[in-house]
Each structure stands twice: as structure tokens, then as C-alpha cells.
Amino acid sequence: MGVILELLARFNGLSVCFRLLLAAVLGGCIGAERGRHGRPAGLRTYILVSVGACITTMIGLYGVERLGFSGDPLRIGAQVVSGIGFLGVGTIISDRNANITGLTTAAGLWTTACVGLAVGIGFYLGAILAFLIMLVAIMVLSRLEKARKGSAATVSYYLEVDAVQRVNTVHSELADIGSLQIVPAKSGIPGHVGLVLSVETEQSGDALLRKLQEMDCVAVAIPTTL
Numbered sequence: 001m002g003v004i005l006e007l008l009a010r011f012n013g014l015s016v017c018f019r020l021l022l023a024a025v026l027g028g029c030i031g032a033e034r035g036r037h038g039r040p041a042g043l044r045t046y047i048l049v050s051v052g053a054c055i056t057t058m059i060g061l062y063g064v065e066r067l068g069f070s071g072d073p074l075r076i077g078a079q080v081v082s083g084i085g086f087l088g089v090g091t092i093i094s095d096r097n098a099n100i101t102g103l104t105t106a107a108g109l110w111t112t113a114c115v116g117l118a119v120g121i122g123f124y125l126g127a128i129l130a131f132l133i134m135l136v137a138i139m140v141l142s143r144l145e146k147a148r149k150g151s152a153a154t155v156s157y158y159l160e161v162d163a164v165q166r167v168n169t170v171h172s173e174l175a176d177i178g179s180l181q182i183v184p185a186k187s188g189i190p191g192h193v194g195l196v197l198s199v200e201t202e203q204s205g206d207a208l209l210r211k212l213q214e215m216d217c218v219a220v221a222i223p224t225t226l
Contacts (some may be wrong), residue, residue, distance in 0.1 A: 006107045008122070008124070009122055011058075011061050011062070011065050011066075015122065015203045016173055019054055019058065019119050019120055019122065020051060020054055020055065021048050022119050022127070023050040023051050023053070023054035023115070023116045023119040023120065023127075024047050024050065024051050024219075025046045025121070026050060026112075026115055026116075026127065026128070026131045027046040027048075027050025027051065027112050027115070027116065028043055028046060028047045029111075029131070029135070030037070030046050030076060030108060030112055030131070030134055030135070030138065031043040031044065031045060031046025031047055032046075033135070033138055033139060034046065034108060034138070035104060037141040039102075039105045040088070041105050041108075041109055041184070043186075044111050045109070046108070046109070046132050047073070049087065049109055049112050049113050049116065049206060050113065050115060050116035050119075051085065051110050051116065052079065053084070053111075053112075053113040053114070053115075053116030053117045053120065054079045054114065054116040054119050055079045056076055056078070056079075056080050056115070056117075056120065056121035057074065057076070057077035057080075057117050057119075057120025057121050057122065058120045059076055059077075060072075060073035060074055060075060060077055061073045061120075061121070072123070072137070077117050077121070078121065080113050080117060081110070081113065081117070081199070082115065082117075084088075084096075084109060084110055084194060085110070086112040086192045087106075087109050088109050090108070102181070104138065106155075107211045108134065108138065111130065111134055114130065115127050115130050115131055116220070118130065120144060120187075125189030132184075154178075154198050154199060154200060155198070155199055155223065156196050156197065156198045156199075156223070156224050157196070157197045157199070157209065157221060157222065157223055157224060158183075158186070158193050158194065158195070158196055158216050158220065158221070158222050158223075158224035159194070159195040159196075159220065160185055160186065160187060160193070160194055160195070160218065160220035160221075161192065161194075161195060161198060161217050161218060161219070162191070162192060162217055162218075163191055163192075163193075163217065164191060164193055165170075166217040167193050167195070169217055170195065170218065171213065173215070174197055177197070177199055177208070178197050178198050178199030178200070179197070179198050180196070180197055180198075181195065182194065182195060183195065183196050186220075187219075187220065192219065196224065197212070209221065209223065212216060
């Protein structure tokens with residue numbers, strides 16, 4: 001075991017394969033949990049972020065250790081921490097009532113990139129511990145938050161808009177009713193966009209469901225659970 005750990009600590013073919021696979025596994029586990037809840041970034045996105053951060057770090061190490069470049073081997077990898085922000089911004093949504101969703105997904109992408117950096121540099125213990133903490137924060141603490149707020153306080157509806165260009169129309173009509181979150185379209189029809197509308201229980205009911213179903217740009221409107 002000691003010999004294997006020593007080999008993995010060095011920069012060689014075995015450690016490169018191990019680091020990429022570990023980054024993919026850790027990122028994939030976080031992404032699978034996010035995708036299960038219908039979040040914009042899921043399994044594939046998290047794997048790509050983690051593996052991309054990992055290989056970026058190893059590029060710097062390769063340049064210094066194998067090609068003899070001078071300078072800081074972590075300089076390239078350091079840009080991932082700030083550069084990954086463009087993905088996070090795309091997952092954050094704010095409505096007219098200042099209800100913001102997607103912050104956890106954005107933070108998860110950023111932290112997953114940091115986990116990938118740790119794996120790429122060979123800091124396995126730190127990467128795995130950070131991964132476990134992420135799982136606790138995303139899976140366990142989220143349930144505690146829902147229990148504290150009371151899951152019966154809101155009702156959710158799944159909507160499917162028939163064109164990307166009409167999402168703003170739906171948002172403007174429903175922003176005063178509840179908070180909207182973009183999710184993958186369940187039908188898989190090209191151009192369709194999925195939305196989850198969360199409303200207070202006193203505003204929900206058959207009348208609201210009929211209103212949603214009668215909207216011209218809404219192809220599907222059904223009650224759902226997140």
C-alpha cells in the first residue's frame with residue numbers, strides 16, 4: 001500500500017490515470033445528486049468541470065516537471081477558480097420578487113472545480129474530505145432546511161414551454177405568483193424548456209392549474225415535487 005501511495009504521489013502515467021478517474025468519480029457523484037433533483041447542471045456538467053480542473057492542474061505540473069519550464073506550476077490551474085464563474089452565473093435565476101434560485105448549484109460547480117484542482121495536484125486527502133463535506137451540505141443539510149421551512153408551505157408545478165423565446169413571457173406572467181426555476185424538459189422535444197413554479201399553498205389549487213394549462217406557450221402543466 002505504501003508503494004502504491006508513493007507512486008500516486010509522483011507525477012507519472014499511473015498517477016495521471018488515477019487522478020483523472022478520481023476527479024471524474026467525485027465530480028460525477030455530486031452531479032448525479034444535483035441531476036436527480038432536476039437542476040440545470042447535472043452528472044455530465046460536474047464530471048467535465050472536475051476533470052477539466054484536474055487536467056488543467058496537471059498541465060502546469062507537466063510543463064515544470066517534464067518539459068523543464070520555469071515558473072509556478074499552479075498558475076494555469078489557478079485560473080480555473082475564477083474562470084468557472086461563467087458556468088455558475090448561468091445557473092442562478094432571480095425573479096421580480098427577488099427570489100433567487102441556483103446558488104447551491106453555482107457554488108457546487110465552483111467547489112467541484114476546486115476538488116478537481118486538488119486531485120490534479122495529488123492532494124487526495126483534501127479532495128476526498130472536501131467531497132464528503134459537499135455531500136453532507138447538499139444532501140443532508142438541504143433536507144434539514146426543507147424540514148425547517150416546512151415542505152407543506154409550498155406547492156410546485158412543472159411547466160414545459162414550447163419555445164426558448166417564450167420563456168420570458170411565461171416569467172413575466174407568473175413572477176408575481178411564485179418563483180420559477182429552469183429545469184431540463186422532460187419530453188426531450190428540441191426547443192422545449194422545462195420550468196418549475198413554486199407557489200404558496202394558499203395560491204395553489206385547481207384554478208391555478210387551469211390557468212397554467214390555458215397559457216398558449218405552455219405545452220405541459222402538471223403538479224410535481226422537487
